[in-house]
Amino acid sequence: MNSIIKKVLIRPAGALQILSYKEAQQLCDQTETGLNEVFRRCSLAVLNTGTKDDNGMALLEAHPDFQIQVHIKGRGLQIEIDNAPENAFVNGEMIEGLQEHLTAVIRDLIYAQNEIIDSQEFNLETPFGLTNAIFHIARNACLMKPDVDPNIVTCWGGHSIPLEEYKYTKQIGYHLGLRRLDICTGCGPGAMKGPMKGAVLGHGKQRYKHARFIGLTEPGIIAAEAPNAIVTELAIFPDIEKRLEAFMRLGHGIIIFPGGAGTMEEILYLLSVLLHPQNNNIPFPVVLTAPESGQAYFDAVLEFIEHALGKEAVRKLTVLIDRPEEVADFIEEGIQDVKAFRKATSDAYYYNWNLHIPYELQQPFVPTHDSVAALELHKDQPTYHLAGQLRNVFSAIVAGNVKSEGIAQINERGPFEINGDPEIMKRMDNLLKSFVAQRRMKLGTEHYEPCYNIATGE
Structure with missing residues (x-):
């Protein structure tokens, strides 16, 4: 059985320190239209970098108690992770590269949902509208x-x-x-x-x-x-x-x-x-x-x-x-x-x-x-x-x-x-x-x- 860390709190760097209350709530929303389940799956995968398996279902089954929530605190965004894989940490500190990847997950899930899918700015029913949306996602990620x-x-x-x-x-x-x-x-x-x-x-x-x-x-x-x-x-x-x-x-x-x-x-x-x-x-x-x-x-x-x-x-x-x-x-x-x-x-x-x-x-x-x-x-x-x-x-x-x-x-x-x-x-x-x-x-x-x-x- 993989070793886990029961609870850890981290603070993303950069612009994600100032997510809005709405965006934080979206990441915590466990309803069918919320982002928490996809956020949980993506985050679990990031923290399992180096795994020798390629079965997404097996990964979820191996970590049934893994949970991730975001909270708005006075000094910015705080991520609370329960039952995280221990290999993602060194002496209790999350590996910096994995923090960056986790930050990218938050950035892209929020941006795609709010600025692309739910926004009226992009006509996703046309070829150009879709290509333009991909451009904006890539630009937002600084690619x-x-x-x-x-x-x-x-x-x-x-x-x-x-x-x-x-x-x-x-x-x-x-x-x-x-x-x-x-x-x-x-x-x-x-x-x-x-x-x-x-x-x-x-x-x-x-x-x-x-x-x-x-x-x-x-x-x-x-x-x-x-x-x-x-x-x-x-x-x-x-x-x-x-x-x-x-x-x-x-x-x-x-x-x-x-x-x-x-x-x-x-x-x-x-x-x-x-x-x-x-x-x-x-x-x-x-x-x-x-x-x-x-x-x-x-x-x-x-x-x-x-x-x-x-x-x-x-x-x-x-x-x-x-x-x-x-x-x-x-x-x-x-x-x-x-x-x-x-x-x-x-x-x-x-x-x-x-x-x-x-x-x-x-x-x-x-x-x-x-x-x-x-x-x-x-x-x-x-x-x-x-x-x-x-x-x-x-x-x-x-x-x-x-x-x-x-x-x-x-x-x-x-x-x-x-x-x-x-x-x-x-x-x-x-x-x-x-x-x-x-x-x-x-x-x-x-x-x-x-x-x-x-x-x-x-």
Whole structure:
């Protein structure tokens, strides 16, 4: 059983010292419309940084007595935490980086609720309104730096990866750091931590004093992928769609490492954007990379993509296996093209306004048995739209694997039923079986029990 600290009081620094009574009450509100439950889940995940599990439900069950409340005191905001994990403290004092992450949770939950969702300032029924809302969330989190050349590399990949692949992600990060490139990831462990850890050394050798380690997450993911300790700039977006769009608006290039269903979801989201005709001329470097031991993952992924979406989709992805320096050079050169394009089109270096994100990709997909069954998984539609529909399948699998709400649905109603074009279903089944064989679906499982059933006709 994990050691706990019965009660602790902390005071956030900065502007959050002066939250209003209304904002404090929202964070304490335990009703269905209140923020306390999501605040509790996000905070528990932050304080469990370094956990070896990826099951959001299991984390909550392991700490049933964990509670967090906020109070307005004479000298500002006070946070009262009951039954907190002891590993978040040193000699009774909360680790400073975790305090920063906890502060980010408060900042983003309050801002998104009051200034974005409940405000009349943003038309969330239009593509521009949603993109504008993401801009304001990112700006409020101080993620955008004016007068800085493009240099943010987004890194995607699995949180559950073999040691050899983790070491490779550190190699990539090291070479990015030597080129004074900043790192943005989903902020969790594995392939999200490795590039940051490697870049610390590369930045240090270059005496690069402005290094940035940006982590983007959302409430449903954070409990399964707690922010790693290297993240210095954490932002929590309201849902997975806004998080995915933020990656593409803020980043200037993407490196993808092997992962599981979540990485496949990200790849399909990326392709649904890049395959849209309005984005044909917008430079956006993307490279898939791994050590030789990880090539089988990308072989399976590319085979599925080619048969489901066609060769044009495959051409959007550059594959470099076991070549870390070439990967860093490829991304650095691609970012120079991004800079030239942004300058020629008068687009901001810090936010990719020109990129077109289809409205259907901006709409939150809530995985339920009914919504999964209703997905259009056939080729009689634009390729970018099919990519988006396929992305939703993998979003549902991620939810069923690690998110508390998804796990609860599977426990109640059984696996999600996935139906569609027979050939696509057969190849999807083969792809997922390869993930299971490579033990990429879920941490700590000797025998993976699928949260889905694919209708292959066999």
